Amino acid sequence: MGKKIRIDLSKLYRLAEDVGTTPAKLLKHILEYYDLKYDVIYTESPDFERTIILRRGAYTIEFGDVDTKKVRKECRGVIVELFDGYETAFTCINR
Numbered sequence: 001m002g003k004k005i006r007i008d009l010s011k012l013y014r015l016a017e018d019v020g021t022t023p024a025k026l027l028k029h030i031l032e033y034y035d036l037k038y039d040v041i042y043t044e045s046p047d048f049e050r051t052i053i054l055r056r057g058a059y060t061i062e063f064g065d066v067d068t069k070k071v072r073k074e075c076r077g078v079i080v081e082l083f084d085g086y087e088t089a090f091t092c093i094n095r
Contacts, residue, residue: 003078010085023089024054024061027082031091036080038091042068045087 007030009023024043031038043052051066068090072079075092082089 005078005080007080007082010083013084023082023084023087024052026084027080027089027091028054030082031080031093036093038080038093041089041091042066042071043087043089044068 007027009026022043024041027041031041039056041054041056043054045052048063050063051068053062053064053066055062071092072090075094077092077094079090079092
């Protein structure tokens, strides 16, 4: 597994009460702002048994049976993870 950057916004989300966006969309905006290349953003949510998948360049989300532990383990770059206090969105940024 590569290095990991974890952004914990749980306190900010509680203070804001209604952020109006999902962790995956917020992570997407952060990555694009810093011009970081990614292929897929994965979201783990307690509400769903399946992983939520947001592909780069796509405007829809998918649900898939993805082993997120394996994705993290196989990442040879940097894992960027955003936690909002409920859901976790992450991606692997390859060097």
